[in-house]
Amino acid sequence: MKLLLALALVALAGAQDSTVYTPGTGVSLPQVVKQVKADYTDEAKQNRIEGKVGLEVIVNADGAVGDVKVVESLDTVYGLDKNAVAAMKQWQFKPGMKDGKAVAVRVRVEMNFTLK
Numbered sequence: 841m842k843l844l845l846a847l848a849l850v851a852l853a854g855a856q857d858s859t860v861y862t863p864g865t866g867v868s869l870p871q872v873v874k875q876v877k878a879d880y881t882d883e884a885k886q887n888r889i890e891g892k893v894g895l896e897v898i899v900n901a902d903g904a905v906g907d908v909k910v911v912e913s914l915d916t917v918y919g920l921d922k923n924a925v926a927a928m929k930q931w932q933f934k935p936g937m938k939d940g941k942a943v944a945v946r947v948r949v950e951m952n953f954t955l956k
Contacts, residue, residue, distance in 0.1 A: 860898055860944045863936065870899040870933035870945050878927035878951045884918040885955065891915075893924035893951045901942040903933040914953065924951040 861867040878893075894912025897905055908928045910921050928949060936945035 858944075860946050861936065861938060862946055866938055867943065867945060868937045870903070870936045870947060872931065873903065873934055874930070874932035876927045876930040878920070878923045878953070880953060880955075881919040881923065884915055884920050884953070887918060888955060889915050889918060889920060890954050892953070893921050895924060895928055895949045895951065897928060897947050897949050899933045899935060899945050899947060901935050901944050903935045903942075905929050905931050905933070906944065911948070912950075920953055927951065 863869045891914045892912065893910060893914045896909045896911045898907045900906045905928060908925045910925065914920050914924075928951070935942035937943065
């Protein structure tokens with residue numbers, strides 16, 4: 841019985857708040873520390889595809905990027921949506937704060953693709 845109780849306490853100690861907040865009402869926006877630009881694919885360049893990919897991003901309490909979801913697609917054929925997600929996963933943030941503690945925050949990010 842003592843072993844079971846000890847395992848339960850260890851499991852609880854390792855559990856973190858899994859709440860994901862939205863900015864506002866006491867929750868600050870995460871601040872970008874490292875930004876990685878998405879690469880154009882050769883095929884997208886050849887087809888002159890320009891525009892933006894809208895991403896919904898979870899910035900974890902440690903400032904790392906968690907889940908990334910495309911909410912506004914630009915290109916699923918030539919790889920621009922995929923490259924936007926890959927670049928986003930490399931970003932780093934100063935995390936959002938709530939009541940003086942770092943928390944996970946859901947934000948919207950747009951990756952722009954423009955030809956020169």
